[in-house]
Amino acid sequence: MLYAVLIPLLIACFIPYLSKFKDKIHTGIFVLFVPLSIFIYFLQFIDTNFVPVAQGYSWIPSLNISLDFYLDGLSLLFVLLISGIGTLVTLYSIFYLHKSERLGHFYVYLLMFMTAMLGVVLSDNVFVLYTFWELTSISSFLLIGYWHYRERSRYGALKSMLITVFGGLSMLGGFILLTIITGSTSIQEMISQTDVILNSPYLPLVMTFIFLGAFTKSAQFPFHIWLPDAMEAPTPVSAYLHSATMVKAGIYLIARFSPVFSAYEWFFIIVSGIGIITLCWGSYMAVRQTDLKGILAFSTISQLGMIMTMLGFGTKAAAFAAVFHILNHATFKGSLFMVAGIIDHETGSRDIRKLGGLMTLMPISATLALFGTFSMAGVPLPFLNGFYSKEMFFDVSLDLSSTSLFIAEIMKTSIPYLAVLGSIFTFVYSMYLFFGTFTGEKHLDELPSKPHEAPIGMLISPALLIVGVIIIGLIPNLVNEPLLAHAAKAISGEEVHKHIAFWHGFEAPLYMSLIVVIFGSILYIFRKKWTDIYLLIPGTLSLNKVYDRILDGSEKYSRKITNSYMDGSLRKYIALIMIATVLVTFTTMLTTDGFTIKTDDLAKVTVSEILIASVMVAAALGTIFARNNVAAILILGVVGFGLSVLFVLYRAPDLALTQLVVETITVALFLLCFYHLPNLRPRTESFKTKSVNAIIAISFGALMTMVAISAHSSKWFGAISEYFIENSYELGGGANMVNVILVDFRGIDTLFEIVVLGIAAFGIYAMIKLRSDKGVE
Amino acid sequence: MEIIMSILAGILFTTGVYNLLQKQLLRIVIGTALISHGAHLFILTMGKLKRGAPPILEYGVSEYTDPLPQALILTSIVISFGVTSFLLVLAYRASKENNTDNMDQMRGTENE
Numbered sequence: 001m002l003y004a005v006l007i008p009l010l011i012a013c014f015i016p017y018l019s020k021f022k023d024k025i026h027t028g029i030f031v032l033f034v035p036l037s038i039f040i041y042f043l044q045f046i047d048t049n050f051v052p053v054a055q056g057y058s059w060i061p062s063l064n065i066s067l068d069f070y071l072d073g074l075s076l077l078f079v080l081l082i083s084g085i086g087t088l089v090t091l092y093s094i095f096y097l098h099k100s101e102r103l104g105h106f107y108v109y110l111l112m113f114m115t116a117m118l119g120v121v122l123s124d125n126v127f128v129l130y131t132f133w134e135l136t137s138i139s140s141f142l143l144i145g146y147w148h149y150r151e152r153s154r155y156g157a158l159k160s161m162l163i164t165v166f167g168g169l170s171m172l173g174g175f176i177l178l179t180i181i182t183g184s185t186s187i188q189e190m191i192s193q194t195d196v197i198l199n200s201p202y203l204p205l206v207m208t209f210i211f212l213g214a215f216t217k218s219a220q221f222p223f224h225i226w227l228p229d230a231m232e233a234p235t236p237v238s239a240y241l242h243s244a245t246m247v248k249a250g251i252y253l254i255a256r257f258s259p260v261f262s263a264y265e266w267f268f269i270i271v272s273g274i275g276i277i278t279l280c281w282g283s284y285m286a287v288r289q290t291d292l293k294g295i296l297a298f299s300t301i302s303q304l305g306m307i308m309t310m311l312g313f314g315t316k317a318a319a320f321a322a323v324f325h326i327l328n329h330a331t332f333k334g335s336l337f338m339v340a341g342i343i344d345h346e347t348g349s350r351d352i353r354k355l356g357g358l359m360t361l362m363p364i365s366a367t368l369a370l371f372g373t374f375s376m377a378g379v380p381l382p383f384l385n386g387f388y389s390k391e392m393f394f395d396v397s398l399d400l401s402s403t404s405l406f407i408a409e410i411m412k413t414s415i416p417y418l419a420v421l422g423s424i425f426t427f428v429y430s431m432y433l434f435f436g437t438f439t440g441e442k443h444l445d446e447l448p449s450k451p452h453e454a455p456i457g458m459l460i461s462p463a464l465l466i467v468g469v470i471i472i473g474l475i476p477n478l479v480n481e482p483l484l485a486h487a488a489k490a491i492s493g494e495e496v497h498k499h500i501a502f503w504h505g506f507e508a509p510l511y512m513s514l515i516v517v518i519f520g521s522i523l524y525i526f527r528k529k530w531t532d533i534y535l536l537i538p539g540t541l542s543l544n545k546v547y548d549r550i551l552d553g554s555e556k557y558s559r560k561i562t563n564s565y566m567d568g569s570l571r572k573y574i575a576l577i578m579i580a581t582v583l584v585t586f587t588t589m590l591t592t593d594g595f596t597i598k599t600d601d602l603a604k605v606t607v608s609e610i611l612i613a614s615v616m617v618a619a620a621l622g623t624i625f626a627r628n629n630v631a632a633i634l635i636l637g638v639v640g641f642g643l644s645v646l647f648v649l650y651r652a653p654d655l656a657l658t659q660l661v662v663e664t665i666t667v668a669l670f671l672l673c674f675y676h677l678p679n680l681r682p683r684t685e686s687f688k689t690k691s692v693n694a695i696i697a698i699s700f701g702a703l704m705t706m707v708a709i710s711a712h713s714s715k716w717f718g719a720i721s722e723y724f725i726e727n728s729y730e731l732g733g734g735a736n737m738v739n740v741i742l743v744d745f746r747g748i749d750t751l752f753e754i755v756v757l758g759i760a761a762f763g764i765y766a767m768i769k770l771r772s773d774k775g776v777e
Numbered sequence: 778m779e780i781i782m783s784i785l786a787g788i789l790f791t792t793g794v795y796n797l798l799q800k801q802l803l804r805i806v807i808g809t810a811l812i813s814h815g816a817h818l819f820i821l822t823m824g825k826l827k828r829g830a831p832p833i834l835e836y837g838v839s840e841y842t843d844p845l846p847q848a849l850i851l852t853s854i855v856i857s858f859g860v861t862s863f864l865l866v867l868a869y870r871a872s873k874e875n876n877t878d879n880m881d882q883m884r885g886t887e888n889e
Contacts, residue, residue, distance in 0.1 A: 712825075724844055
């Protein structure tokens with residue numbers, strides 16, 4: 001299985017070489033055999049007595065992350081969809097994309113996506129699943145932005161990327177929590193520990209995180225907004241990613257974790273609630289669209305909502321209905337996208353207002369679209385698979401067990417009505433899609449090119465999918481036991497046996513279907529009369545606007561915030577740094593009770609020191625109040641010389657010497673510098689600035705005093721200087737301890753201090769000598 | 778005495794920070810010099826003051842002041858001297874090139 005997953009990626013490495021011959025042979029022909037062989041490989045697993053297969057490959061054993069693949073009924077269904085429709089889409093793209101396109105890029109992205117999708121549905125390890133999950137987001141981003149010179153493509157790609165990656169990251173959070181709760185990274189292991197997860201206090205958080213991932217990927221309300229914009233991708237991509245595979249990854253995730261969560265009562269409310277809203281909103285909005293792919297995008301959203309609703313029910317029959325509809329939706333939606341692509345390709349337009357009367361010009365496409373749209377609408381005919389799953393949907397929506405939660409009870413009574421409502425709109429847009437395109441007046445002069453039937457190669461793929469629709473429609477039980485029963489078992493955790501029949505007597509689901517058809521027909525025929533309602537709801541409200549606002553707003557406000565404090569003024573930055581230092585240190589001292597004062601171990605106070613100290617204080621304050629710069633410099637010198645006298649008094653002869661010399665040179669330098677400074681003017685400051693600065697400075701000084709006193713008052717152990725005092729002569733051979741420490745005990749400090757001086761000297765030399773504007777002088 | 782010296786160091790820090798917040802380049806360099814004086818005094822005070830003879834071995838003396846803080850301060854003085862002289866020349870060059878020594882006029886503007 002590892003090879004099956006990674007082969008597309010391996011082949012993708014060779015695509016750039018193969019695409020060099022694209023003038024002679026279309027690159028897609030090389031690619032075609034990849035999904036085909038994967039499809040054939042997985043076909044062999046279809047069997048009534050199928051048992052799940054597990055395979056493991058070591059990847060990062062120390063983190064408990066390994067490439068574990070687990071193939072059960074659910075994975076098998078998805079794998080077959082991915083590889084099967086992948087084959088057909090590749091075939092279709094060979095005829096759809098011209099050889100002048102950048103084919104190499106297209107097929108590399110497509111194969112990358114194929115690997116990612118196979119990995120998502122086969123992984124048993126949550127972190128491997130996440131890895132492949134993000135790879136689908138990335139490859140989908142690349143595919144949507146395939147025609148990157150178009151503004152709309154880039155917008156759509158960015159939007160889908162932001163929304164799906166947001167969901168993907170939150171899903172990662174959910175996975176990490178699950179791993180912490182269960183102590184395992186394997187999904188099957190987690191399913192076996194359902195009790196532990198259900199009793200965990202983190203359960204609501206886990207569910208929120210994982211559901212966010214699933215809902216964003218599967219374009220559920222209100223995260224559906226990326227899908228219509230993703231229609232800027234080439235049509236094969238829309239058919240493959242945005243109808244059959246990637247958007248079902250979220251469905252897959254919910255289905256996969258449904259054995260874990262379905263016992264929790266909020267599972268039904270969240271999943272079915274969001275699902276039914278998506279179903280109704282998607283089908284309602286689809287009628288409003290004028291672009292063929294726009295209709296199909298909203299139709300995909302609504303159908304995904306329907307599957308999600310069924311998964312939320314958590315019953316055996318609902319699980320079966322859900323997997324059945326996954327299969328059905330993939331067949332008819334894939335073919336419809338391909339037909340839309342053909343129409344676009346042959347007429348040059350996808351605007352349904354310009355199209356019309358294409359039946360006689362494109363008879364084969366019209367036939368394919370007829371089957372596709374009628375199956376999507378759920379018209380009760382025994383050769384359309386959409387009808388069966390819709391019927392089952394009505395059936396399971398009527399058959400919900402009662403719970404204690406009030407909100408769940410309300411939902412239970414309302415779901416059948418909402419389901420019928422959503423289906424009525426589904427019927428309307430399906431009819432609109434078919435009749436609006438293929439019947440009515442012809443507007444040939446408005447179309448960019450003269451419509452004619454597509455080449456045969458382009459028709460093969462949709463035709464095969466429609467054959468699938470009809471076969472499942474005629475013999476619905478063909479795939480029942482060998483495939484769907486196993487998939488439903490993986491979701492509900494129990495054996496599911498179901499016989500699908502076209503006719504099961506005069507019962508509620510049938511009446512519901514009839515209501516859908518009758519009301520749908522009425523609404524379709526009189527649609528001109530009521531479509532003004534879209535001006536009212538949603539009117540000018542739109543979730544896209546919310547998205548754009550959030551995006552623009554976050555940019556605008558983050559710029560505002562940054563500009564508010566990063567205004568380029570160094571003084572402001574220093575003030576901020578000082579305030580932060582004071583606040584953090586002061587709070588720490590306050591909360592840890594850090595301020596102590598002890599007076600039992602102090603040196604004697606003498607008059608001479610007090611005198612010098614007060615001179616220094618006066619001089620230090622003088623640097624502030626001195627109007628004249630020369631005065632400020634000289635007063636600064638007083639502070640330095642005062643310090644060197646203190647060094648004398650505190651028995652540090654070397655320090656006193658150095659301080660004296662350094663202070664002299666520094667004062668000389670200051671004066672030198674002052675002499676050269678141009679046009680020195682005294683700077684006046686406002687009183688407000690002055691007082692703010694004073695407060696900052698005083699609080700900083702007070703803080704340092706506090707720190708000094710506390711540090712002095714709480715000595716916990718003696719100094720290590722005894723060692724230096726004892727060994728200075730024995731080991732260092734010198735009587736001056738400070739000097740022995742500097743050059744012997746701690747010589748490395750001195751070495752680098754010399755380096756510092758050297759660098760400063762070089763730096764000064766370079767600053768004075770080198771001029772970039774005039775070259776080196 | 779240590780408490781008085783701590784307060785003195787605190788005042789040196791205060792005046793240093795206040796100078797640092799001024800507009801003029803020269804004042805800022807004065808501020809850094811004051812802060813380094815304060816820091817040196819701080820280190821010396823932390824090593825306890827006047828507990829014995831100067832740290833030069835002499836026959837018959839057993840109590841010496843702590844030599845380690847003195848060595849650290851010596852290193853620090855030299856380094857701050859290097860940095861201060863560099864800063865001074867930098868200030869000199871900067872004000873010469875820009876024809877101003879006002880910090881508010883020396884903002885980087887190309888990224889705004």
